[in-house]
Amino acid sequence: MRSLQDEGIELVFGYPGGASLHIYDALFNQQAVQHVLVRHEQGAVHAADGYARSTGKPGVVFVTSGPGATNAITGLATAHMDSTPVIVISGQVKAHLIGTDSFQETDMIGISRPIVKHSFLVQRAEDIPMIIKKAFHIATTGRPGPVVIDIPKNFSDPHYKFDYSYPKDVDIRSYKPVEEGHSGQIRKAAKLLLASERPVIYAGGGVVQNDASEELIELVSLLNLPVTNTLMGLGAYPATDKNFLGMLGMHGTYEANMAMHNCDLILAVGARFDDRITNDPAQFALGAKKIHIDIDPASLSKIIKVDVPIVGSAKTCLSQLLKELKKNESKLDMEKIQPWRDQIKDWRNVHGLNHEMLQVTSSSGKILPQQVIQSLYKETKGEAYVTSDVGQHQMFAAQYYHFDKPRRWINSGGLGTMGFGLPAAMGVQLAFPNSTVACVTGEGSIQMCIQELSTCLQYDLPIKIINVNNSSLGMVKQWQDMQYSGRLSESTYEDSLPDFAKLTESFGHVGMKVEKPEDLEPAMKECFRLKEKLVFLDIVVDPDEHVYPMLEAGMAMDCMWLDKKTKTWE
Amino acid sequence: MKRVVALLMENQSGALSRVVGLFSQRGYNIESLIVAPTDDPSLSRLTMTTEGDARVVEQITKQLNKLIDVVKVLDLSEEEYVGRELLLIKLDSTKEAEAKVISLGGQILFKNDSILNAEFVGSSEELDKIVTSLNESNLLEVVRTGLSGISSTSKTLTI
Numbered sequence: 187m188r189s190l191q192d193e194g195i196e197l198v199f200g201y202p203g204g205a206s207l208h209i210y211d212a213l214f215n216q217q218a219v220q221h222v223l224v225r226h227e228q229g230a231v232h233a234a235d236g237y238a239r240s241t242g243k244p245g246v247v248f249v250t251s252g253p254g255a256t257n258a259i260t261g262l263a264t265a266h267m268d269s270t271p272v273i274v275i276s277g278q279v280k281a282h283l284i285g286t287d288s289f290q291e292t293d294m295i296g297i298s299r300p301i302v303k304h305s306f307l308v309q310r311a312e313d314i315p316m317i318i319k320k321a322f323h324i325a326t327t328g329r330p331g332p333v334v335i336d337i338p339k340n341f342s343d344p345h346y347k348f349d350y351s352y353p354k355d356v357d358i359r360s361y362k363p364v365e366e367g368h369s370g371q372i373r374k375a376a377k378l379l380l381a382s383e384r385p386v387i388y389a390g391g392g393v394v395q396n397d398a399s400e401e402l403i404e405l406v407s408l409l410n411l412p413v414t415n416t417l418m419g420l421g422a423y424p425a426t427d428k429n430f431l432g433m434l435g436m437h438g439t440y441e442a443n444m445a446m447h448n449c450d451l452i453l454a455v456g457a458r459f460d461d462r463i464t465n466d467p468a469q470f471a472l473g474a475k476k477i478h479i480d481i482d483p484a485s486l487s488k489i490i491k492v493d494v495p496i497v498g499s500a501k502t503c504l505s506q507l508l509k510e511l512k513k514n515e516s517k518l519d520m521e522k523i524q525p526w527r528d529q530i531k532d533w534r535n536v537h538g539l540n541h542e543m544l545q546v547t548s549s550s551g552k553i554l555p556q557q558v559i560q561s562l563y564k565e566t567k568g569e570a571y572v573t574s575d576v577g578q579h580q581m582f583a584a585q586y587y588h589f590d591k592p593r594r595w596i597n598s599g600g601l602g603t604m605g606f607g608l609p610a611a612m613g614v615q616l617a618f619p620n621s622t623v624a625c626v627t628g629e630g631s632i633q634m635c636i637q638e639l640s641t642c643l644q645y646d647l648p649i650k651i652i653n654v655n656n657s658s659l660g661m662v663k664q665w666q667d668m669q670y671s672g673r674l675s676e677s678t679y680e681d682s683l684p685d686f687a688k689l690t691e692s693f694g695h696v697g698m699k700v701e702k703p704e705d706l707e708p709a710m711k712e713c714f715r716l717k718e719k720l721v722f723l724d725i726v727v728d729p730d731e732h733v734y735p736m737l738e739a740g741m742a743m744d745c746m747w748l749d750k751k752t753k754t755w756e
Numbered sequence: 757m758k759r760v761v762a763l764l765m766e767n768q769s770g771a772l773s774r775v776v777g778l779f780s781q782r783g784y785n786i787e788s789l790i791v792a793p794t795d796d797p798s799l800s801r802l803t804m805t806t807e808g809d810a811r812v813v814e815q816i817t818k819q820l821n822k823l824i825d826v827v828k829v830l831d832l833s834e835e836e837y838v839g840r841e842l843l844l845i846k847l848d849s850t851k852e853a854e855a856k857v858i859s860l861g862g863q864i865l866f867k868n869d870s871i872l873n874a875e876f877v878g879s880s881e882e883l884d885k886i887v888t889s890l891n892e893s894n895l896l897e898v899v900r901t902g903l904s905g906i907s908s909t910s911k912t913l914t915i
Contacts, residue, residue, distance in 0.1 A: 483821070484819050491811075
């Protein structure tokens with residue numbers, strides 16, 4: 187506990203149990219660290235993750251051994267895939283019992299090994315301060331990621347005394363992340379940028395995590411470059427700016443995907459060319475030179491071979507690049523890329539999503555999920571922190587909520603963890619008690635961590651839950667509609683869904699249900715008028731709506747479905 | 757193509773499982789693996805052989821470097837290197853077998869009326885040939901250590 191205080195930690199999420207009782211007793215006797223008691227350990231890790239993503243500070247979790255530890259696994263995998271700094275401190279059975287199948291024993295280090303950046307099994311109590319120091323250093327520097335500290339109960343025993351001191355510095359001989367990009371590579375990158383006629387910036391979560399938005403904006407305005415963000419990168423560049431193409435990839439905009447496919451230069455920053463972006467890597471942007479800035483050397487040329495790999499932090503490398511470009515100010519020629527910009531404008535006119543509010547109208551007389559997000563955007567003036575679960579509603583939120591600032595869009599991009607949204611929103615709301623926090627979810631995802639409604643009451647968290655209820659696992663249904671001739675195998679609930687409004691009320695919050703299009707805006711208004719309350723807005727939407735555009739699997743990035751009948755390829 | 761990667765890692769519990777885990781996790785294939793502490797007791801040195809093209813091996817070395825416990829990685833097969841492994845065998849103890857072992861350059865380590873143990877040191881290919889040739893005798897058991905290697909250039913795998 188003292189080490190956590192000395193590390194400056196103010197907030198911990200957790201759930202006590204036998205092996206962590208000593209730690210919880212120490213927690214009881216102090217004021218500096220506030221603890222939030224969740225209802226399930228998965229919720230604790232997601233909440234800490236939401237806190238970390240929205241603040242940039244590490245999120246901390248306490249769990250006990252055995253089931254406490256295993257329940258934390260999904261949260262750890264989520265944090266690992268999205269590279270967020272989360273520290274899970276798990277209780278372990280007493281050291282002499284390890285390996286004996288004792289009560290609530292599980293090999294936490296072993297189970298979590300592939301989904302953490304690093305882990306520590308404490309072997310002497312006196313090592314705890316240094317291990318905690320190292321854990322925070324590892325979690326928050328370089329490419330961030332989760333770290334597990336497993337503490338056998340006898341090493342947290344207050345009777346075990348040692349001379350405490352918290353280390354000031356940490357030095358790990360095998361871990362020295364490189365911040366600064368190689369100057370030769372930076373020069374090459376600048377040269378390519380200046381020579382390019384059809385450039386695109388492809389910016390990902392690394393720009394958000396590394397707080398490099400300012401540098402990105404400056405670079406874009408210096409060269410008047412088109413820029414697209416990944417799902418994880420939304421907010422890295424202001425979505426309402428004219429240079430923004432929208433999100434790219436699987437459900438990216440037509441203009442963003444077309445621009446990627448047809449460009450002659452890609453500047454990738456803090457992104458990792460994952461399969462939801464590139465579609466078939468063998469057909470990916472064949473005419474483009476590629477510059478890739480990433481803090482993780484292993485991300486470079488992993489999927490797509492790049493011409494100019496640059497290892498370093500997004501912020502530092504972009505500053506270096508800016509400096510280099512400014513040296514060549516005479517060569518800056520904004521006119522050169524004008525034809526390219528005109529081309530992008532044409533694509534935008536064919537099928538644009540991001541630059542004006544599309545008046546989506548429903549032929550079915552039902553509310554459309556897109557309208558829900560548009561209404562949310564309007565009501566919150568685009569300034570809310572929006573967490574999301576996973577599925578169609580997540581994609582609609584990414585497409586229709588235009589994030590102008592980084593760290594406002596909090597979703598499980600890499601792992602795609604249903605159940606992430608509500609606990610993540612708790613972490614955000616605790617970090618920003620006076621800000622508006624909305625959780626966009628679906629009736630499927632919300633039921634995976636719905637027990638946290640109880641936590642929200644205990645800690646007075648006025649989250650607004652926007653439940654896009656299509657009575658089915660929407661994304662699964664969409665794929666079944668499109669690829670399995672509409673055979674809806676186990677993706678609907680028949681009549682088994684709960685009355686979410688009543689359910690929420692039983693948790694002590696406000697629940698509302700909306701079914702008619704004309705009731706949507708008034709309900710949304712009412713929802714956000716109740717500033718002090720958690721409101722669960724259950725919105726019944728058209729279950730047959732699909733997310734478009736959608737890349738056709740196994741093809742290039744210009745092969746998209748634009749709606750149920752229109753595709754861009756032969 | 758066969759590749760030989762050597763690395764130095766922290767000599768502590770859990771380090772080896774991270775290295776081995778990485779291979780199964782990322783779908784890389786390990787053909788052989790050999791590990792022992794170095795003269796600096798805080799470090800272990802590991803040599804592994806794997807199949808893969810240059811791109812796969814580049815990914816492997818980068819991913820290994822990312823592990824916090826891994827201090828330094830060297831792809832020995834990128835340049836000149838020397839690789840050797842040890843072969844221990846057990847044979848029925850006969851005069852012919854003993855003569856055969858000696859003719860193949862092996863050393864007799866143990867001998868009684870029924871059992872004969874011998875050792876051979878060589879490159880993997882040499883040892884393959886020796887095993888094939890010994891198969892004609894009554895080979896009871898064969899054990900190989902896997903390849904250990906050292907570079908033949910000025911590049912050293914030290915800290």
